[in-house]
Amino acid sequence: MDASEPFICASPGLQALLRDAARVAPTDATVVITGESGTGKSLLARWLHDHSRRAAEPFIVIDCGALPETLLEAELFGFERGAFTGASAAKAGRLEAAQRGTLVLDEVAALSPSAQAKLLRVIEERRVMRLGGTRLTSLDARLIAVTNLDLANAVARQAFRADLFHRFNVITLEAPPLRTRPGDIAPLARHFLKQVAERHRLPALALAPETSRILERYDFPGNVRELRHAMERAALTAVGKVIRPEHLPPRMTSAMALMRHATRKPTLAELESAYVREILQHVGWRKAEAARILGISRKNLYEKLRAYGIPYHPSDPPDDDASA
Numbered sequence: 601m602d603a604s605e606p607f608i609c610a611s612p613g614l615q616a617l618l619r620d621a622a623r624v625a626p627t628d629a630t631v632v633i634t635g636e637s638g639t640g641k642s643l644l645a646r647w648l649h650d651h652s653r654r655a656a657e658p659f660i661v662i663d664c665g666a667l668p669e670t671l672l673e674a675e676l677f678g679f680e681r682g683a684f685t686g687a688s689a690a691k692a693g694r695l696e697a698a699q700r701g702t703l704v705l706d707e708v709a710a711l712s713p714s715a716q717a718k719l720l721r722v723i724e725e726r727r728v729m730r731l732g733g734t735r736l737t738s739l740d741a742r743l744i745a746v747t748n749l750d751l752a753n754a755v756a757r758q759a760f761r762a763d764l765f766h767r768f769n770v771i772t773l774e775a776p777p778l779r780t781r782p783g784d785i786a787p788l789a790r791h792f793l794k795q796v797a798e799r800h801r802l803p804a805l806a807l808a809p810e811t812s813r814i815l816e817r818y819d820f821p822g823n824v825r826e827l828r829h830a831m832e833r834a835a836l837t838a839v840g841k842v843i844r845p846e847h848l849p850p851r852m853t854s855a856m857a858l859m860r861h862a863t864r865k866p867t868l869a870e871l872e873s874a875y876v877r878e879i880l881q882h883v884g885w886r887k888a889e890a891a892r893i894l895g896i897s898r899k900n901l902y903e904k905l906r907a908y909g910i911p912y913h914p915s916d917p918p919d920d921d922a923s924a
């Protein structure tokens with residue numbers, strides 16, 4: 601993720617979040633960012649840094665869930681030569697690397713009890729000591745803790761230190777799930793399409809209105825990341841310049857998806873249209889075969905295609921106006 605990545609924010613929910621973020625960004629307050637996976641927590645951490653007075657200083661992210669306990673402490677705090685077998689030279693830790701800048705502790709709930717204890721000391725004393733070291737270096741770094749777990753709950757389960765939680769928990773920014781802010785879906789989809797088109801030097805891509813409608817009622821268990829991947833895939837498989845429902849993954853468009861993943865109950869027509877599309881895709885758009893599976897005449901199938909605005913062939917030019 602680079603610093604120039606824009607933060608798309610059309611829904612009132614996300615705008616409120618960004619207003620809160622804008623208030624705390626210039627301060628040095630420790631911030632906790634929570635939210636489901638893929639909601640934009642990492643992007644928000646970067647945004648906070650970019651809008652802080654530390655923007656020109658280092659931005660260091662450490663993924664606490666990705667490293668085994670022993671490595672993690674060495675990464676965070678650094679070590680002196682001989683601190684443990686294999687420590688043949690001294691090395692500064694990520695905390696020191698974040699000097700004057702911002703340190704993001706991603707998946708902070710994965711920190712071991714021992715790392716939590718050491719980190720608490722660092723935060724309280726604003727000084728850091730390398731493993732095996734004796735010298736304290738004063739530390740001026742802004743901390744951002746990111747988690748997709750409920751930290752308060754982890755404290756209740758005694759999986760996370762209460763004192764560290766209270767140190768962190770000065771300001772919490774909660775990234776809302778995408779399904780609770782449908783107003784962001786189409787703008788985000790267009791943003792991702794524009795990005796892919798630029799990256800692959802494709803002609804500009806538009807979203808068919810039917811595609812927006814499908815996306816806007818899908819519940820996105822994978823949040824913004826799932827939308828991004830779907831748009832990247834759609835951009836590369838779309839034959840024309842318009843992203844039609846056929847270019848979306850079946851888990852978003854199938855009749856089953858409508859029943860399981862729609863934010864509201866689908867109408868009979870919506871279910872029928874989704875199922876007709878699904879069967880056409882399944883049989884490679886052979887109309888006779890689709891009609892046979894659906895148990896209707898070919899004439900009846902053509903009537904449904906017209907009624908639901910489904911093209912006779914996926915590469916046909918769209919008959920609806922693309923808005924984008």
Ligand SMILES: Nc1ncnc2c1ncn2[C@@H]1O[C@H](COP(=O)(O)OP(=O)(O)OP(=O)(O)O)[C@@H](O)[C@H]1O
Nearest residue numbers: 606607608636637638639640641642643748824825
């Ligand atoms: N509001 C937004 N505007 C533009 N891009 C966004 C927005 N929200 C999320 N994204 C993009 O969606 C993807 C997922 O976001 P991000 O990695 O920040 O999620 P996350 O909450 O940190 O997920 P995880 O819990 O899995 O780490 C990224 O590619 C990010 O750039």
Ligand SMILES: [Mg+2]
Nearest residue numbers: 641642643706
């Ligand atoms: Mg993340």
